[in-house]
Amino acid sequence: MTASATEIQSRTLAGYADASRLRQVHDRDWVLERLPAEPQILVDLGSGIGQLLQAALERFPSIRLAAGLERSEHRIAEAAERLRPYGARTVLHRADLTDPEPLPLRPDAVTMTSVLHWLFPHEERIFAWVSDRLAPGGRFLLTTYHPARDEHGLGGEDEIVREALTALGTPRADVPALFARAGVLPIATRTRTVDDLAAVLRPHLAVAGHRERDAVVTVESAEQYAHFHAATFGDYYSRLVPAERRADFFRAVGEAARQRQGERGHVSHMPVRLWELTTH
Template sequence: MSTIIEQARTLAGYETSSQLLQLRDQDWVLGRAQIQPRRLLDLGCGIGSLLQGAVERWPSLEQVWGIERSQLRLDLAREQLRHVPAEVVLQQGDLLDLPALEQRFDLISMTAVLHWLYPHEDRLFQWVARHLGEQGVFLFTSHHPVSQQGLGGEDELVAEALLAMKLVTPGHVQAHFAEAAVLPMGMRTRPRVALEALVQRHFQVRSIASRSAALRIHSIEEYQRFHAATFGTYFSPLVPPERIEEFFARLGAIAEQRMARQGHVTDIPVSVWRCVRRAEKSGA
């Protein structure tokens, strides 16, 4: 088994691959808080980079919490945060099946996670609304790839790889995704208007700031590591098991070609949402 396939299966290497996109957004997201929180919770905290950045930004933080599904990433987060002055609480958990907590938070954040919760985002929004303090802020990011026939962002590279491997014909790509029960990333994020309507069931949306998130690489191997750490084996059902290594090789070559041709691999608009609790309705 190759190193890259093992990495995909374990989602290892996120501490390196996250530097290509997620870490660039960290200061931008935290800067939208506009409060001085004492208790912070990061949902899908990964290796704890946002929590580390928050402690550096706000020395007054008393507690930082992180919830993450991957035990490997939690272990890395625990190591990264072991010297911070704030109390650190890290828990393993599925964001769509979180237990109730007694704690309430001044700031709850969630970055580069929302698309993985589709179509059940409402479950997480309900949970956040119950755990946000009276004056608390909820910050989260959403990605909106330009979708061509339901395929956007990473789907485009995957489609090119499938075509190059002669696993599909040009008119059969979308059907191949459906047959393999792989929902394209371009369909995992709701359109902004639809998402705003969903969010407003639980929060007041105070602001939405958007900017481009271009992925740039220096080598085929760097892209392969990024894909393995970020998407793992998500797209693997599209490919026969004996051709998985070829699939990753094709993805790397396609990413390198895109980088040379257009100066980036993908360029996806990302938005950071600043939300607060809905005002309580007074009784008649």
């Protein structure tokens, strides 16, 4: 059996430039507006395909070095291509942010957008890393998502996946146990509440301010959402079904989103917080 285009995409997290227009792009613009007036050294954590670094380099001629730390080799390769015109002003490091290396960087600006939930339950390691490196007066701008969760810890994208699994024949009540059996921690559990996160941050960083917005995702077609899901969540959720049902799974996720769009006028919405952090 040959894999569908969406399955192949999910393995390499491809198509992110296009897919991220649905949600993540708004975080980038939001964060760039809050950077210090003339940043010198910027570190972007979970830099993906380098879009934030590119936008920052274009907007701030003061940046001498824009460094990206990222785990996915596919994304690093795409970022390297995008950032090639900026030559020695950029550097990319392959890094696991749950076990960050002691790189010799002294940034006055650090950013991390749409990444933190992937580091659960070890977020404090990257907070300590930033706290050790941030230059005096520097800013760490962090965005975090806070979907509502049910008694099983499911919410946000988990809900759409639950609807897809139900359409494929899994009784709705069995979905939390299926997540547990497959070792898929619900995203709404990974995202922590604002209060929990504040407690994890507090020993390492001070909160200088915050903003909130409602991130609303709307979609034009089932195919568009299947593409967004594969580019954003990769094969994280598709492990819930056997290999031979994965193409059906991505189709069902797209269809669940399309139905929601028809019924509610959007697929999902959830509060996003921008934290402005400094050292103590």
